[in-house]
Amino acid sequence: MFTLSVFIAVISFIFGTCIGSFLNVVICRMPEGQSIVSPPSHCPACNHAIPCYFNLPIISFLLLRGKCGFCKAPISIRYPVVELITGLLALGLFFKFGLTTAAFFYFIFGAVLIAISFIDLDHQIIPDKLSLPGIIIFSTSCLFVPQMRFVSVVSGILTGGGILYLVALFYYYIRKHQGMGGGDIKLLAMIGAATGVEGVFFTLFTGSILGTLGGVAAMLPAGKSQIKQAKIPFGPFLSLGAILYIFWGKPIIQWYINLL
Incomplete structure (x- = not known):
C-alpha cells in the first residue's frame, strides 16, 4: 500500500538527488574559483548548455548512457554517484529522524561533507x-x-x-x-x-x-x-x-x- 510515509520517503530521495546535482556544480567549480551560480550547467567538452530534460539527476545519465546529448563526450560516473549518495542521505535521515528540524539540519551538514569529501579527493584541499x-x-x-x-x-x-x-x-x-x-x-x-x-x-x-x-x-x-x-x-x-x-x-x- 502506498502510504503517506512511503510518499514522503520517495520525495525525500528525489529532493536529495536534486541537491546532489547542485553539489556536483560546487565540487567542479569551487576549487577553480568559478561561480557556482552562473553560467548555467554546460558540457565541459563542447560547452553546450544542458537543457533541463538532460539534467535530471541519475535518470539523465542512464538515458544518455553516460554521454553528452550533443557531442557524445563521456560523462563522469562521479555525477550520478554524488546524486545517489545525497539522495540516500536524505532518505536515511527521514527514516532516522522523520520530518524534524534535526533531519533538516543533518542533511545540510551531510551535503557540505559530501562536497568537501569529493573536492578533497580531487584536489587534496x-x-x-x-x-x-x-x-x-x-x-x-x-x-x-x-x-x-x-x-x-x-x-x-x-x-x-x-x-x-x-x-x-x-x-x-x-x-x-x-x-x-x-x-x-x-x-x-x-x-x-x-x-x-x-x-x-x-x-x-x-x-x-x-x-x-x-x-x-x-x-x-x-x-x-x-x-x-x-x-x-x-x-x-x-x-x-x-x-x-x-x-x-x-x-x-x-x-x-x-x-x-
Missing part, C-alpha cells in the same frame, strides 16, 4: 569557503538538534580544532615538514560544532581507522617507489566518520562501553 562558514552555520546545532546544548557546540569546536592542531604541531616538530593540512583542522572543528565533543572523538577514531584501511588499500597496487609519494586525503574519512556518528554513533559507543 578543503576550501575555507565551505569549512569556515560551516563552523558558524553548524554552531546553530543547539537550535535544531534536541540533545545539543550551546556548551556542547563550543566545546566541540575547541576540541575538534584543537586536537588536530596539536597533532599537526607534533608531526611538524618530529618530521620538520607539514603532514596535516589546516583544512582538516577546520573540518573537524566544523564537525565538532554539529556533533559536540562525543561526535569529535567518534569521528576522529572512526576516521583514523577507515583512513588507515583506505591508505593500505590504495598503496597495495602501488610500487615501492610510489608508496612514499602517495597522498591520502583525510577529509573524506573524517566526513564518513561524522555521518556514521549521526546514524549509529551512540549505539556503537554504548556497545563499546558495555564490551569494556
Whole structure:
C-alpha cells in the first residue's frame, strides 16, 4: 500500500538527488574559483548548455548512457554517484529522524561533507569557503538538534580544532615538514560544532581507522617507489566518520562501553 510515509520517503530521495546535482556544480567549480551560480550547467567538452530534460539527476545519465546529448563526450560516473549518495542521505535521515528540524539540519551538514569529501579527493584541499562558514552555520546545532546544548557546540569546536592542531604541531616538530593540512583542522572543528565533543572523538577514531584501511588499500597496487609519494586525503574519512556518528554513533559507543 502506498502510504503517506512511503510518499514522503520517495520525495525525500528525489529532493536529495536534486541537491546532489547542485553539489556536483560546487565540487567542479569551487576549487577553480568559478561561480557556482552562473553560467548555467554546460558540457565541459563542447560547452553546450544542458537543457533541463538532460539534467535530471541519475535518470539523465542512464538515458544518455553516460554521454553528452550533443557531442557524445563521456560523462563522469562521479555525477550520478554524488546524486545517489545525497539522495540516500536524505532518505536515511527521514527514516532516522522523520520530518524534524534535526533531519533538516543533518542533511545540510551531510551535503557540505559530501562536497568537501569529493573536492578533497580531487584536489587534496578543503576550501575555507565551505569549512569556515560551516563552523558558524553548524554552531546553530543547539537550535535544531534536541540533545545539543550551546556548551556542547563550543566545546566541540575547541576540541575538534584543537586536537588536530596539536597533532599537526607534533608531526611538524618530529618530521620538520607539514603532514596535516589546516583544512582538516577546520573540518573537524566544523564537525565538532554539529556533533559536540562525543561526535569529535567518534569521528576522529572512526576516521583514523577507515583512513588507515583506505591508505593500505590504495598503496597495495602501488610500487615501492610510489608508496612514499602517495597522498591520502583525510577529509573524506573524517566526513564518513561524522555521518556514521549521526546514524549509529551512540549505539556503537554504548556497545563499546558495555564490551569494556
